[in-house]
Amino acid sequence: MDVLQAEWGKQVSPDEVERTLSEHTYKAVTITHADTSTGVAADLDALVPIIKKHGALVILDGVCATAAMEEDMSKEYGSPNNKIDVILTGSQKAIGVPPGLAIVAFNQTALNAREEMEHIPAYYCDIKNWIPIMHDPSKYFATPPVNLIYAYDEGMKLVMEEGLEKRYARHSAFGKGVRGALREYGMTPLAEEDVAASTLSCILYPDSVNDAEFRSVLGKKE
Template identity: 25%
Template sequence: MKRYRELSPSLRTIMTPGPVEVDPRVLRAMSLPILGQFDPEFTDIMNDTMDMIRALFQTDNRWAYPIDGTSRSGIEAVLTSLIEPGDRVLVPIYGRFGHLLVEIAQRCGAQVSTLEQEWGQVFARGQVAEAILRERPDLVAIVHGETSTGCLQPLEEIGKACRASDALLVVDAVATVGGTRIAADEWMLDAVIGGTQKCLSIPAGMAPITYNERAEAKLLRRKRIERGLRDPKQEADSGGRPIQSNYFDLSQLQDYWSPARLNHHTEATSMLYALREGLRFVLEEGLEPRFARHLEHEAALVAGLRAMGLTLFGDPDCKMPMVTCVNIPDQVDGESVRSMLLHEFGIEIASSFGSLKGRIWRIGTMGFSCNKKNVLHLLGALDAALLRHGVSIPTGAAVQAALDVYDSKVDAQG
């Protein structure tokens, strides 16, 4: 029989838009003893987690809990539960992950219309609101922060427009939650999906979500059909359809997370430990200080890149604070530079997708990976890698520019 080596992954400095380095305290929590899912100690952990998810999304929603699975499981759970066949769905697209929302909505049988913006920009004030008035959708699905382009879409006006037209607003906040402000109630977001493997610095494997009473009302109507409490034909005539998925049925999952704890699936115990502890560390740091930390290290990184002579991709007025997209210099093999960073310096950055593949690098400063050591390490390594690839740059200027940013903050505080 073939013998396999003991697992021993290399230590990396991960500066991609996800996954990122995991807080060691989260890894420690994952090694704790397993509890049964109906053990009172475990249900206390579930309740703690729900409370912290509410705080994370800045909401008073009754329903705030994780979906067991990676971020896409949360997106699928929300969309498959809220979209009925024949529903009109509007998806404003300004990057790769808008197309994912379109695909999932189409699989649900929706009549999908799209509004597209050039990659590297977001929608101007009024654009999405005008499309909502024109298309009269039942549901609008949009990405908050597009990691494919490094752009952040403001949501406040879109939330108001959806509420005025009685459309549900579903937001993919996978890349932004825990790294910048998301005010679900204030912005009138009906359902929001987050991810663990980015700014929360938890392994991929859970997707915290929240949704309000408007979304729940649709779930409960579909649940009545599914359980035969109303005439399915009568409901079908009025547009109602039962939820097809079992695993991703929010109407069943909320029963599981309710005080009744109705059995639905076996909970991912160790991942729930990780989520609870990761959220605890986020809230202990404080949301506003955490957002400020992401802005500080973004500023240092950007100053270093510009001092090196590199340029950024996209409109700077809508840049995500946790993702920086860098134009690859002409005549430079971007993949060769990435390979050198990984194998010589132990640093991973990302390439991109579609028309941007080979044109930009994407650098993440997220969660636990968002720190001074990582920023300075990356800038010094990228300096060396570009010189090695024949690019003429002012040697050492990048690290010095980043240090100037850090020093200016110390001076301001002192």
């Protein structure tokens, strides 16, 4: 496994991705849509076509982005074959329900890739074991988190009632507003504004503030 990283506050260079994929063969490439360490959003429009050109699956880590930033598995990034193949996310971020659910979406290309594999060292993480349950929930092979599933259903109702486009626009506007307000207090966002994620902002302390002292004060009980 190889990891491509960017300078803090900036995106991974598409040219570097292109160069790496040209030099080696990869079956899959994982993209972090919204990076929680830096507040940077990945440029899917640039990265997905490069990855698909080299024949790899596109796996998107949407934990901090799903339901607040566009993640459309039907979207064609330049050509009909350029699509996101797998999205992995959780219940506790923009979907807005308690933590505990791992949520995954596979397209047919990704399912076909799994069919070509033989035994894999996984059980709960093997999508092949979950397909029968999707057709018949009574075949669930463990104890289902019933309350979380009900909460997830309600959370998704709220998401869809608002509408995805409106939801994306709202998070984008609120993110810009928060970063703009914090700048007024001398706090600088780590991510440059043109690559900043909508769902979280990582802020640099003013020069006069000591990190350890600041967190110590926050941790004190009244």
